[in-house]
Amino acid sequence: MSSAWRSVFTYNKYAQITARAVRASLKEEQRLAAEKRGLTLMRYQQWDSGKGGPQVRGKSLVVTTFLILRQITLAEEEAAKAA
Amino acid sequence: MSSLRLLTSVTRRATTNFAHARRGYAEVSEKLKLSLALPHKAIYNSQDVVQVNIPAESGDMGILSNHVPSIEPMRPGVVEVIENSGSQKFFVSGGFATVHPNNRLTINAIEAAPLEDFSIEAIRAGLAEANKVASGSGSEADKLEARIEADVYEALQHALAK
Numbered sequence: 001m002s003s004a005w006r007s008v009f010t011y012n013k014y015a016q017i018t019a020r021a022v023r024a025s026l027k028e029e030q031r032l033a034a035e036k037r038g039l040t041l042m043r044y045q046q047w048d049s050g051k052g053g054p055q056v057r058g059k060s061l062v063v064t065t066f067l068i069l070r071q072i073t074l075a076e077e078e079a080a081k082a083a
Numbered sequence: 084m085s086s087l088r089l090l091t092s093v094t095r096r097a098t099t100n101f102a103h104a105r106r107g108y109a110e111v112s113e114k115l116k117l118s119l120a121l122p123h124k125a126i127y128n129s130q131d132v133v134q135v136n137i138p139a140e141s142g143d144m145g146i147l148s149n150h151v152p153s154i155e156p157m158r159p160g161v162v163e164v165i166e167n168s169g170s171q172k173f174f175v176s177g178g179f180a181t182v183h184p185n186n187r188l189t190i191n192a193i194e195a196a197p198l199e200d201f202s203i204e205a206i207r208a209g210l211a212e213a214n215k216v217a218s219g220s221g222s223e224a225d226k227l228e229a230r231i232e233a234d235v236y237e238a239l240q241h242a243l244a245k
Binding site for chain 2: 004005008009014015016017018019020021022023024025026027028030031034037040
């Protein structure tokens with residue numbers, strides 16, 4: 001088989017490319033659903049008093065990192081208030 | 084002398100034992116347990132199946148019950164699951180199939196969908212676009228990426244044509 005990509009891409013990148021092509025080939029309905037979850041770099045969920053909140057998917061590393069940092073800052077502020 | 088006799092009796096016993104452990108086809112009486120998992124859902128979760136055909140990197144292969152443990156990288160292609168009630172085909176984007184020693188088969192892929200979920204028009208459009216980029220004047224990485232995509236679309240067309 002063609003392993004010409006090995007010298008240029010990592011396996012993860014290769015898997016990402018093939019998965020994207022497969023997603024793009026789906027019928028309209030399934031494609032929309034697939035593209036919604038499509039490229040996920042991160043997924044997080046905030047837990048409050050033993051209950052998990054909604055799961056948030058991050059498509060962009062920058063946005064997700066920002067959101068997580070904000071959550072951490074908020075949590076720290078709350079903890080400081082409580083102390 | 085006695086040690087020689089012992090040795091010959093041992094070899095004789097060994098050969099008879101060997102004759103009992105006959106080689107044969109994989110037993111079909113015990114079912115293969117298949118797990119076909121994607122990051123977002125499990126299509127099969129430790130379900131009893133008869134046979135699974137996978138598009139391994141080294142060539143298409145069929146896996147029956149009691150297969151020798153192995154790890155197979157997969158090309159983008161069709162995974163066919165044969166159950167008593169009939170067979171179902173999925174197109175997977177690549178990934179790994181692992182046969183475990185305890186008669187379990189796990190297949191991991193990023194994307195997989197039943198063949199009937201694919202649209203021939205979308206595949207044709209994707210292939211045309213990928214071929215255009217592959218023969219265009221983009222960077223080497225872009226062209227290679229388009230080449231990989233074109234391979235996937237071609238494999239899909241081939242799978243749907245059957």
